[in-house]
Amino acid sequence: MILLPSAGDCVILERLIFQEAYIVDLFDQLMHSDQTTSPAAASDRADRPSVRMDPRQLLEGLNPQQRQAVEHDQGPLLILAGAGSGKTRVITHRIAWLITVRNVRPQAILAITFTNKAAAEMKHRIEELIGSVTRSMWVGTFHAMMMRILRRFADRLGFERNFAILDTDDQMKVVKACLKELKIDEKAFNARAVHSQISSAKNSLIDVEAFISQAGSDYRQSRVAQVYQAYQEKLRQSNSMDFDDILFEAVRLLRENDDILTEYQSRFQYILVDEYQDTNHAQYQLVHMLSAGHGNLCVVGDDDQSIYSFRGANIQNILDFEKDFKRCKVIKLEQNYRSTKTILGAANQVIRENTGRKEKALWTDHGHGEQITFLRAENHSEESRYIATEIQRLVKNGQHYGDMAILYRVNALSRNLEAALREQGVLYRIFGGTRFYDRREVKDVLAYLRLVLSPRDEIAFSRVINVPRRGLGDVTIAHVQDLAEREQVSSLEICEQADRYDVLQRMAPRLLGFAAQIQGMRDLLTRDDLTFAAFLDQVEQDSGLLQEIIDQQERSKDDAVDRIENMKELISDALEFEQNLRQLQSLPEAELQPEDEDLHQIDDLTGILRAYLERAALYADMDQDKENQDYVRLMTIHSAKGLEFQTVFLVGTEEGLFPGFRARDSEAEMEEERRLGYVAITRAKQKLYITTARSRLVFGQTMAMPVAHFIQGIDDQYIEEIGGSRRPDYQQAPHGAFQAFDSGTAGAACPAGSAPSRDAAGRHVFPGSAIRPHQTPVQPLPDIDPADYRPGVRVRHEKFGSGKIVSALPVAGDAILQIEFQSSGKKRMMARMAKLEILD
């Protein structure tokens, strides 16, 4: 390793810090699936800029305000960066400046971004400037950064280091369980609403006690307080945190432990926070605490782009920054480098209606460009068809799919568009929607993994205890959980001892079988002689999850094939994850003993599993967008934040949809919708389309949709209207006309039949392998060629003897076979798993 002793720094100290920073970065690279580290880049390591550039270059091409921001030295700094004002440029150059000019060690910099993607982008751009320094920097989201600290000090908070992270789905289930336990009527107390109250309480750092006292004698509130209390208790017993806890507990950790706070305060000499307008109170507090000593806090944001209040974001954080940090410097970036005057003008008109914003005058020296095209279509199919044909027209004129994006308020709108785009042969890709790790079958597998890793994970337990069906019903499960509570042990332990309890007598064999299954998997884990992918493969099989889907394939096959593919995909994902890890570990530095024990343990299967589960929870954006890919991008406005496109189609800008119906009676929410509109409009560089439909299917009903109010306010000079005025039109097309139109395309849009036929497969009895833990080392499954398994081919199975393949369906390098055995009739199995001998 190369050590560059810097003035005044104790070499040993530097060594330690460097080591941890290095390992921390390994972690980071692992988490970002897009960061498939090239060996070349990886070995080009240095904790100092490898290319020492002339610092003056860092200021080149910057306007005076940008320069000022980059060169700012000590003390708090607020950069108000309007849309398209070169914000990222300023941040990255500032970091480069700090390192090269101010001689700040990279590991003394903490840079917080809003998304993982933004973090990757920031690192990339810094490296372009000064080489691979980012590997020892902490760059990431609040959640990811705090997780590092929390893992390390989990014990101080009373958690085990392998605590689980609950996603929204899990959280909901826990809330429901609490409601049930407290005998609260779910109709009077909507679980969703209660959960959101708990969530915002945590984001505001209101703990259970404070919530209770705040509720006072208010019946409703004190009931919610009870749920909050029960909820926290359950999480604690399950050794789990939810998303909000990650921040909440981090604050608590730093508040209650002076030594830890001091350590991180002195480590992070410079703190930068991007998208500061979207921080919540907990995040505010974290930043505050960490920067308390030196006050070298630089926040960047735009109050007009605050669009995450649903997540607890508090726009006051940015509005009050000057009050909170007295001697702070404020720099406004008001020159827009992105859009035409027309687009900017329209955007300004939309946002100007908001009150209580920081006055900014965004300007550009670009030309006026084309007018904004406003479309008033009859219905959603016409709207989508217009967009599709327009895209094709633009492409004929030399534009690229990759320069265009279609933005919408709600994911559901992508459906209609998809049909039309496909029809017209437009290349496109949809972002967002159900994420890979959120798919049911994937979550089931992950729940097994969680339970294997952390036996106390009650939430994972209840998810998988009867999945696949083991003939264990609500009553039995309730008994198990009651006993667990009474005896203060985990439900899994009750299962292990099921034969000791009278109430469980009847179901004891099944419970024991389940416990043995988990134990078997845990043995595999601790024995540590499998690759991670092989381990996951084994879990998918031993759990019976895979077999269950195969059985189901009998009837409803469309769905089943997808699900099997997802399970296979999960294995490849695990493989990739592991390979990345190995590659990183093969670097020379990895031989060092990291001071951080947690990261050290990433060496064995258990460590990999823990890291993998964390990634699944925190870094769920699996399908990363590759730049320069030539397809139209479809996404929500929220996920488009920070991006820009030559041409933008903003669809469904209708009252009730965008702005959503909930914003109706709340001026605050209305303002957020306007900000959202502002964000959408400012994504466009050259050309903007705003489209609406006079009628649209909402909740399966055709509804008349008025044009969004904030669009009506845009001046005529900026807009060219097609299909009608954006101002209220009294002329409605006859209903019947588009009724017929709808039924024509609706069928094509959703080809799946209305009633997904459920199959009546008999319940799954646990396989023999489950009861007997594995005695012999597990053989990795053989690679097979799916093409070998064709209908008519005769095969031999070690248990069922010889048989003939009736049908074969290739799936992800494997095949689902139906085999007619001479002795035991028809069976369904996966080719690879069955270990068949081909007889012909």
Place this chain on the structure above:
DNA sequence: CCTATGATGAACATC
């Protein structure tokens, strides 16, 4: 204890 059925209610964005 499982499954099918029909009712019911939900739908906004993300770490």
Place this chain on the structure above:
DNA sequence: TCATCATAGG
């Protein structure tokens, strides 16, 4: 429209 939930019947 789609998914989840409660209920009834096997």
